[in-house]
Amino acid sequence: xxxxxxxxxxxxxxxxxxxxxxxxxxxxxxxxxxxxxxxxxxxxxxxxxxxxxxxxxxxxxxxxxxxxxxxxxxxxxxxxxxxxxxxxxxxxxxxxxxxxxxxxxxxxxxxxxxxxxxxxxxxxxxxxxxxxxxxxxxxxxxxxxxxxxxxxxxxxxxxxxxxxxxxxxxxxxxxxxxxxxxxxxxxxxxxxxxxxxxxxxxxxxxxxx
Amino acid sequence: xxxxxxxxxxxxxxxxxxxxxxxxxxxxxxxxxxxxxxxxxxxxxxxxxxxxxxxxxxxxxxxxxxxxxxxxxxxxxxxxxxxxxxxxxxxxxxxxxxxxxxxxxxxxxxxxxxxxxxxxxxxxxxxxxxxxxxxxxxxxxxxxxxxxxxxxxxxxxxxxxxxxxxxxxxxxxxxxxxxxxxxxxxxxxxxxxxxxxxxxxxxxxxxxxxxxxxxxxxxxxxxxxxxxxxxxxxxxxxxxxxxxxxxxxxxxxxxxxxxxxxxxxxxxxxxxxxxxxxxxxxxxxxxxxxxxxxxxxxxxxxxxxxxxxxxxxxxxxxxxxxxxxxxxxxxxxxxxxxxxxxxxxxxxxxxxxxxxxxxxxxxxxxxxxxxxxxxxxxxxxxxxxxxxxxxxxxxxxxxxxxxxxxxxxxxxxxxxxxxxxxxxxxxxxxxxxxxxxxxxxxxxxxxxxxxxxxxxxxxxxxxxxxxxxxxxxxxxxxxxxxxxxxxxxxxxxxxxxxxxxxxxxxxxxxxxxxxxxxxxxxxxxxxxxxxxxxxxxxxxxxxxxxxxxxxxxxxxxxxxxxxxxxxxxxxxxxxxxxxxxxxxxxxxxxxxxxxxxxxxxxxxxxxxxxxxxxxxxxxxxxxxxxxxxxxxxxxxxxxxxxxxxxxxxxxxxxxxxxxxxxxxxxxxxxxxxxxxxxxxxxxxxxxxxxxxxxxxxxxxxxxxxxxxxxxxxxxxxxxxx
Numbered sequence: 001x002x003x004x005x006x007x008x009x010x011x012x013x014x015x016x017x018x019x020x021x022x023x024x025x026x027x028x029x030x031x032x033x034x035x036x037x038x039x040x041x042x043x044x045x046x047x048x049x050x051x052x053x054x055x056x057x058x059x060x061x062x063x064x065x066x067x068x069x070x071x072x073x074x075x076x077x078x079x080x081x082x083x084x085x086x087x088x089x090x091x092x093x094x095x096x097x098x099x100x101x102x103x104x105x106x107x108x109x110x111x112x113x114x115x116x117x118x119x120x121x122x123x124x125x126x127x128x129x130x131x132x133x134x135x136x137x138x139x140x141x142x143x144x145x146x147x148x149x150x151x152x153x154x155x156x157x158x159x160x161x162x163x164x165x166x167x168x169x170x171x172x173x174x175x176x177x178x179x180x181x182x183x184x185x186x187x188x189x190x191x192x193x194x195x196x197x198x199x200x201x202x203x204x205x206x207x208x209x
Numbered sequence: 210x211x212x213x214x215x216x217x218x219x220x221x222x223x224x225x226x227x228x229x230x231x232x233x234x235x236x237x238x239x240x241x242x243x244x245x246x247x248x249x250x251x252x253x254x255x256x257x258x259x260x261x262x263x264x265x266x267x268x269x270x271x272x273x274x275x276x277x278x279x280x281x282x283x284x285x286x287x288x289x290x291x292x293x294x295x296x297x298x299x300x301x302x303x304x305x306x307x308x309x310x311x312x313x314x315x316x317x318x319x320x321x322x323x324x325x326x327x328x329x330x331x332x333x334x335x336x337x338x339x340x341x342x343x344x345x346x347x348x349x350x351x352x353x354x355x356x357x358x359x360x361x362x363x364x365x366x367x368x369x370x371x372x373x374x375x376x377x378x379x380x381x382x383x384x385x386x387x388x389x390x391x392x393x394x395x396x397x398x399x400x401x402x403x404x405x406x407x408x409x410x411x412x413x414x415x416x417x418x419x420x421x422x423x424x425x426x427x428x429x430x431x432x433x434x435x436x437x438x439x440x441x442x443x444x445x446x447x448x449x450x451x452x453x454x455x456x457x458x459x460x461x462x463x464x465x466x467x468x469x470x471x472x473x474x475x476x477x478x479x480x481x482x483x484x485x486x487x488x489x490x491x492x493x494x495x496x497x498x499x500x501x502x503x504x505x506x507x508x509x510x511x512x513x514x515x516x517x518x519x520x521x522x523x524x525x526x527x528x529x530x531x532x533x534x535x536x537x538x539x540x541x542x543x544x545x546x547x548x549x550x551x552x553x554x555x556x557x558x559x560x561x562x563x564x565x566x567x568x569x570x571x572x573x574x575x576x577x578x579x580x581x582x583x584x585x586x587x588x589x590x591x592x593x594x595x596x597x598x599x600x601x602x603x604x605x606x607x608x609x610x611x612x613x614x615x616x617x618x619x620x621x622x623x624x625x626x627x628x629x630x631x632x633x634x635x636x637x638x639x640x641x642x643x644x645x646x647x648x649x650x651x652x653x654x655x656x657x658x659x660x661x662x663x664x665x666x667x668x669x670x671x672x673x674x675x676x677x678x679x680x681x682x683x684x685x686x687x688x689x690x691x692x693x694x695x696x697x698x699x700x701x702x703x704x705x706x707x708x709x710x711x712x713x714x715x716x717x718x719x720x721x722x723x724x725x726x727x728x729x730x731x732x733x734x735x736x737x738x739x740x741x742x743x744x745x746x747x748x749x750x751x752x753x754x755x756x757x758x759x760x761x762x763x764x765x766x767x768x769x770x771x772x773x774x775x776x777x778x779x780x781x782x783x784x785x786x787x788x789x790x791x792x793x794x795x796x797x798x799x800x801x802x803x804x805x806x807x808x809x810x811x812x813x814x815x816x817x818x819x820x821x822x823x824x825x826x827x828x829x830x831x832x833x834x835x836x837x838x839x840x841x842x843x844x845x846x847x848x849x850x851x852x853x854x855x856x857x858x859x860x861x862x863x864x865x866x867x868x869x870x871x872x873x874x875x876x877x878x879x880x881x882x883x884x885x886x887x888x889x890x891x892x893x894x895x896x897x898x899x900x901x902x903x904x905x906x907x908x909x910x911x912x913x914x915x916x917x918x919x920x921x922x923x924x925x926x927x928x929x930x
Binding site: 014017018054055056057100102105106107121122123124130131132135136138139157158161164165167168169170171172173174175176177178179180181182183184185186187188189190192194195196197198 | 235238239242287288289344345346347350363364365366368369370373380381382383384385389390391392393394395396397398399400401404405418420421423429430431432434435437438439456457460463471473474475476477478479480481482483484485486487488489490495
């Protein structure tokens with residue numbers, strides 16, 4: 001095994017330990033196909049936003065009504081990649097968006113992002129989230145699909161200090177460490193995923209060399 | 210929240226908490242699961258090294274808070290953040306209300322912040338007409354119930370799913386199922402519109418990094434990210450103690466904080482924010498960002514040589530997770546706003562003497578908190594110090610003062626003990642226990658039988674019993690402690706028997722007195738110092754290789770506390786240092802110095818459980834020696850659950866809070882019984898008093914022996930020299 005293979009194995013193991021789904025892709029297009037497929041396979045009942053099936057107060061219930069289509073948000077992609085993903089989405093009747101995510105606070109199905117760095121030791125993703133749309137895509141989506149270029153994988157946070165320090169120095173800057181799905185254990189210490197953020201985190205390790 | 214006006218009222222509240230069966234069960238399973246989770250999370254890591262590094266780095270930050278604040282302010286303001294400094298809680302609340310008013314805010318969402326609990330921010334904002342919603346699930350629940358958190362990390366740990374379902378049914382006016390997954394989703398949906406409508410988000414911060422003017426939030430649910438993203442105004446309320454020089458300081462703490470808090474390698478989210486970020490909802494396209502630093506006594510604390518280390522706290526909550534008292538009564542009775550061991554201390558500094566005065570007495574000083582603290586804070590010591598300070602400020606109770614005065618003079622103290630010996634006769638019925646105590650003494654003590662004072666104290670038989678040694682290899686001074694001198698001299702005699710014929714020249718300097726730990730537990734620091742001085746003068750360390758004590762509590766007090774109590778006296782410092790270095794517990798002496806082997810014993814394979822005294826396993830870090838000796842002695846060691854959890858004695862603690870002592874004891878004895886042991890061995894006469902008394906009351910036949918007795922019972926005959 002090469003160092004990279006070991007790092008990938010280590011990262012995968014740590015990310016899976018916190019409930020992330022980890023897969024590998026050889027090119028970005030594969031990641032798009034994965035995302036579209038995942039969204040397409042989301043069953044009808046899952047179309048309902050998490051919680052909408054529960055009896056709610058009128059204000060909370062109202063938000064549920066506004067959803068119709070299956071939506072993927074990919075605000076961080078460049079024009080060519082966005083175009084490519086958009087074509088795949090259209091073929092399956094899915095809606096792809098990249099801005100005005102505030103119009104979708106009730107929730108979107110999938111947020112797709114390309115990650116800046118990965119930390120193997122804890123299975124953590126590091127994402128520059130200065131762009132508000134990117135930030136929201138990782139917060140209001142039910143599933144967050146994160147593409148992590150293997151070249152950006154590091155052993156520990158200490159190995160990333162220089163890069164992180166540079167991110168802290170951005171004025172302004174909003175940097176997110178994301179490890180697994182949103183979770184809580186606030187009721188009887190029972191672990192529940194997806195309390196405010198994504199219910200699932202899928203990490204696609206991208207062979208980018 | 211503490212409302213009890215005195216210990217009596219406080220005890221009544223504790224009794225009520227003890228009756229809450231759900232709470233007890235929840236706390237029990239948490240305590241057990243936490244220990245396993247923590248151990249797993251730290252597996253393979255140098256935990257002590259990490260804690261030392263964190264402590265050092267925090268101490269450095271604390272020593273230059275003002276400088277770090279200036280640096281932070283400069284960098285944050287260059288990024289466009291407005292930085293405020295509030296001297297008091299009230300001022301912080303006013304600043305935040307002022308920001309809200311100026312920005313035309315109506316609705317506010319909050320992520321979890323203990324600092325805002327400290328300032329009672331919600332109450333202030335709601336009085337100003339703002340709608341404030343807590344969005345952390347636990348905080349949301351307790352806000353709806355109008356109560357405070359019972360844990361710093363798990364604020365609603367005291368509530369059951371049924372209570373939450375009822376609460377959510379009320380809020381949604383719809384019947385909710387008792388299903389945790391679904392209840393979590395209900396909160397998700399109920400809270401989302403609050404995020405969407407809010408004009409202002411209030412967060413705390415786990416770090417404020419001076420070099421870049423960055424704040425960081427360590428969270429799991431993701432609400433902190435929404436709170437800092439959706440509303441157009443963001444206010445972070447941050448204690449000055451969260452200032453840290455660089456990113457690497459924060460990354461280091463993140464290695465320990467989640468592991469120690471919840472057994473997670475890292476939380477789901479760590480969010481790093483520098484300056485006002487992009488915000489589509491704001492007319493300027495950028496957020497309005499404020500950071501309000503809270504002093505509220507922190508800068509004074511930073512200059513206090515004793516208490517500055519309190520500011521090392523990273524709010525992981527571990528000190529509550531392992532506390533045997535917290536486990537019994539939960540956070541509402543074990544803190545005011547801040548919970549657990551650190552809460553007992555912080556309450557005094559942040560919320561005043563009145564809120565702290567009862568709480569600080571409710572520490573059994575088992576040291577479990579100190580052993581897990583992320584930042585190596587000497588919590589039991591500081592709790593005792595706060596207790597002492599409160600007594601200095603207010604004067605102590607009459608009984609407390611009398612006891613302390615008695616302890617101060619060895620002669621008086623011993624005369625009292627000898628008189629008690631005579632007085633107890635009507636109550637013993639000739640047996641080893643006090644059988645017919647008058648009600649005023651026996652009150653609430655029925656959970657254990659209390660031993661009678663011995664016919665003759667150890668000191669009276671010493672000259673006769675002293676072994677004669679011709680060619681000593683080791684010169685050893687015995688320090689008996691009160692219990693081995695006056696109550697259980699046979700245990701110390703057993704120790705003498707184990708050492709006999711092994712070239713150990715024993716001496717028992719008669720001017721020794723109580724070790725002084727009880728005085729410290731009563732908050733009588735000056736008396737504790739006096740007594741320590743008497744002992745250090747009574748036993749000249751230069752004349753001995755070891756100062757041996759068969760009482761784990763005395764041993765740990767002599768070794769660990771004496772240097773602190775007396776080290777400041779230049780005339781005594783060297784002597785105290787030598788004294789403390791030479792103090793050794795019985796098990797370590799037999800195992801590591803005498804190096805007794807299997808051949809020295811002829812055990813009968815009796816099924817034997819072990820109770821690890823707090824002051825031995827944590828106080829002195831002695832873990833292996835007694836267990837190895839049990840094996841060598843030919844006894845059949847049966848491990849029991851939670852061997853290193855306190856037995857509930859705690860000296861005067863068990864008389865002050867008997868209900869709690871009884872419950873802790875019950876759990877301990879249940880575990881011992883489950884192990885199937887016939888014999889229970891331990892290293893401390895205080896534990897023996899508690900354990901034996903408890904078993905006697907239960908009518909259980911398990912024998913309780915000091916390890917010296919257990920070994921003396923099975924010694925191979927030593928050929929006379």
